[in-house]
Amino acid sequence: MENRRPNSSRYRKREYRETVDDDGSNAATMGGVLETAKADRAVWLMKCPLVVAKSWQAHAASSDSQPVAKVVVSLDPLQADEPPQFRMEMADSETENLPKSYSLNMTKDFVPMSIFSEPNTGGMVAVEGKVDHKFDLKPHNENIEEYGRLCRERTNKSMIRTRQIQVIDDNRGMHMRPMPGMLGLISSNSKEKRKPQPVKQTEVKRTRRDRGELEDIMFKLFERQPNWALKQLVQETDQPAQFLKEILNELCVYNKRGSNQGTYELKPEYKKSAVPEPGAE
Incomplete structure (x- = not known):
């Protein structure tokens, strides 16, 4: 008996033949692989x-x-x-x-x-019933x-997890993540060099001058140039920035826009008094 199916990716042509065993039972095989003597058991x-x-x-x-x-x-x-x-x-x-x-x-x-069986060593597949x-x-x-x-x-x-100890060939532990507090213990031979952390500059403690003395210094600076930034004035006067701001708020105007943005200049009433009179020595 021959049974054929369309030739496609899902089907392959198979040939069946029916044989008779010595005991008279029928045994159908597929290419000599499938044994069906016990199919009805x-x-x-x-x-x-x-x-x-x-x-x-x-x-x-x-x-x-x-x-x-x-x-x-x-x-x-x-x-x-x-x-x-x-x-x-x-x-x-x-x-x-x-x-x-x-x-x-x-x-x-x-x-x-139906139940099928196959020997572990390979061989004929059989229908067991x-x-x-x-x-x-x-x-x-x-x-x-x-x-x-x-x-x-x-x-x-099943919930017990056994811990395992594994020996690492790389004794420097380059691929291991250091624990907190062990960053300083990393070997200097490591190929991965870390970037040096920038050193924070310590703030210099400045001593306040007398208020009247500082005002005189400020007027002289504004005679030199009309506009000053806060950072420039701190360097020129060597005074604390907060103390300097208090003086600037009284004597100056802060430019928020324009070509002189971010600088201080004297208020109009102080400009007149700061400019020397003609003929004055």
């Missing part, structure tokens, strides 16, 4: 807790081939309409605190599924406290 699909699955995987990896559990089916002959009750009893396990008794809750509505019943495995009521203790222990172990 009824199997159970079960969803189980992770701790149970790990226990069974460890048992399967060992050489011991003893059963891992047994299923107990309970039927009431007087109540034929009642569904059967399924219970699983675990065999002896090496896992500590693993509950021994579980309830199997059957699910009636599920999507039709189709899912006939689907179950959810849950701890039995009599083991619920024991299972809860197991879950809490597993959660506590």
Whole structure:
């Protein structure tokens, strides 16, 4: 039998052939890869807790081939309409605190599924059967406290973070971020040279002159030039800026705009008195 699909990126041409085994059963293969001798066998699909699955995987990896559990089916002959009750009893396990008794809750509505298997070493893929019943495995009521203790222990172990110590080849720690207060301990051999921090200039303490003496000095400065900036006057008089501002507010006008913006000039009444009279020595 040959089945072909359109040649596109989603489909590839596949060839199926049907063979007959020695026991008379049919075996359909796909290119000699798929084995379907057990395709009609009824199997159970079960969803189980992770701790149970790990226990069974460890048992399967060992050489011991003893059963891992047994299923107990309970039927009431007087109540034929009642569904059967399924219970699983675990065999002896090496896992500590693993509950021994579980309830199997059957699910009636599920999507039709088949089970496939493939050897770990590669080889023929086989259909092991189709899912006939689907179950959810849950701890039995009599083991619920024991299972809860197991879950809490597993959660506590997952929350523990083990610290690791790693040896760094670069003993100078060039790629490490220094802790606060250790900036001065950085090796001078480091390739990454930091820019020198600008040195803050210390403020010079200036002694105030007598007010009348300072006013005379100011008048002489304004005779030299009509406009002065505050910084220039501080350098010329060697007086504190705040004290100098008090004198300037009384004697001068501050230019906020124009060509002389940012400078002081004498008030008109002081300009006349500051200009020397003709013929005066």
